[in-house]
Amino acid sequence: MLPMTPSLFWRSPWLKPLNDVTAWNSLLQGANATWSLTEVRARVLRTVQECRDVVSLYLKPNRLFKGFSPGQHLALTLPCNGVLQSRSFSLSQAPDAGGVLRLTIKLKADGVVSQAIAKLKRGAVVILSQAAGEFTHAAPERGILLLSAGSGITPMVAMLQDWAKRDARPDVLMIHSCRDEAEWILREDLRTLVHQWPQLKIRPVFTGAEGRLDAERLQALAPDFALRDTLLCGPQDFMDWIAAFYRTHGLSRQLKQEHFQARRTEIRPDAERFAVHAPDGSTLFHALNGQPLLEAAEAGGLSPVHGCRRGICKTCTCRKLGGTVHNRLTDTLSGSGEEWIQLCVSTPVSDIHLEL
Ligand SMILES: Cc1cc2nc3c(=O)[nH]c(=O)nc-3n(C[C@H](O)[C@H](O)[C@H](O)COP(=O)(O)OP(=O)(O)OC[C@H]3O[C@@H](n4cnc5c(N)ncnc54)[C@H](O)[C@@H]3O)c2cc1C
Numbered sequence: 001m002l003p004m005t006p007s008l009f010w011r012s013p014w015l016k017p018l019n020d021v022t023a024w025n026s027l028l029q030g031a032n033a034t035w036s037l038t039e040v041r042a043r044v045l046r047t048v049q050e051c052r053d054v055v056s057l058y059l060k061p062n063r064l065f066k067g068f069s070p071g072q073h074l075a076l077t078l079p080c081n082g083v084l085q086s087r088s089f090s091l092s093q094a095p096d097a098g099g100v101l102r103l104t105i106k107l108k109a110d111g112v113v114s115q116a117i118a119k120l121k122r123g124a125v126v127i128l129s130q131a132a133g134e135f136t137h138a139a140p141e142r143g144i145l146l147l148s149a150g151s152g153i154t155p156m157v158a159m160l161q162d163w164a165k166r167d168a169r170p171d172v173l174m175i176h177s178c179r180d181e182a183e184w185i186l187r188e189d190l191r192t193l194v195h196q197w198p199q200l201k202i203r204p205v206f207t208g209a210e211g212r213l214d215a216e217r218l219q220a221l222a223p224d225f226a227l228r229d230t231l232l233c234g235p236q237d238f239m240d241w242i243a244a245f246y247r248t249h250g251l252s253r254q255l256k257q258e259h260f261q262a263r264r265t266e267i268r269p270d271a272e273r274f275a276v277h278a279p280d281g282s283t284l285f286h287a288l289n290g291q292p293l294l295e296a297a298e299a300g301g302l303s304p305v306h307g308c309r310r311g312i313c314k315t316c317t318c319r320k321l322g323g324t325v326h327n328r329l330t331d332t333l334s335g336s337g338e339e340w341i342q343l344c345v346s347t348p349v350s351d352i353h354l355e356l
């Protein structure tokens, strides 16, 4: 017989409900809604209307939050019409001594989570993931070019605030594109930064009056772009042409990108069609080879819980009971038996049985 380790001891059925984490969490949250043994829960300290349809949430997470590097993001989860939904948002200010986090969120007219966020009041409690992401630039030695548009400015402001605190501040040029001054998200933060850091160069491009940023304008505003590490974040079409521009100049390696939107999947016209079954054998939906199971489920009228749609947040993780999927992120094939898969990056290569 195996010796009983402390962790096995606590999992023993004889100790129920003492070892039932869910029961303990419910008990703790009865006393204080941010208390939890397992979850990062955060209280809304205040909400600030940044522009017409953009709001900042100031959040105080519980002690389980492990901190973040400027440029990273996290998943925020809250109930939307009775179902818990998650979405990814970048931290929009540098780590602050009081442990307060800020998320700056575009309220989409048809956005499930952002519309629920719009209704949040001071004192409300939300669930957060730990911070994640590689869109960081810790110790800049070369000049930096920040290229942002719309809400893509959020991770940039967190990084700028962090660099502003250093003794040796980097040489930073920021080009930010938005419709007009009224739609310039976090403009006041940038004003404060320029006040503290006069060498910081910020060049807005107001598309309403000047038209969209193009290659000619980019080179006029940043003639030394080839000598700078470049960080890029904004709407997909904005990011696509800039990535192509860097490719043409053989500079892709110095371009770091943060995608807020998942790219729409291109599916071959002759792609094979597979059935996705529930554990009882009934058909849930059909999916084409190359099509992420999340997109196929949505096309079939289902609404699986998801967050980033890019394989980062793990919110869409489901138990596969049988069948083989291809993980587009890791370019690997699953086994044919039971395992956890992420719906947003898994595409079928056979019929699938899924616990949805
Ligand atoms: C790493 C990362 C960081 C991010 N940081 C920020 C940030 O700092 N600030 C910010 O504002 N956003 C940020 N985003 C983007 C944000 O997560 C998304 O815009 C998110 O979808 C917003 O959630 P929502 O509930 O408002 O909209 P959703 O309900 O997710 O809808 C978003 C859009 O997708 C469309 N849509 C929804 N469902 C479907 C479907 N089944 N088929 C086709 N279209 C559909 C909707 O029409 C809507 O226009 C970030 C995203 C990532 C991945």
Ligand code: FES
Pocket: 306, 307, 308, 309, 310, 311, 312, 313, 314, 315, 316, 317, 342, 343, 344, 345
């Ligand atoms: S939705 Fe984030 S990993 Fe799938």
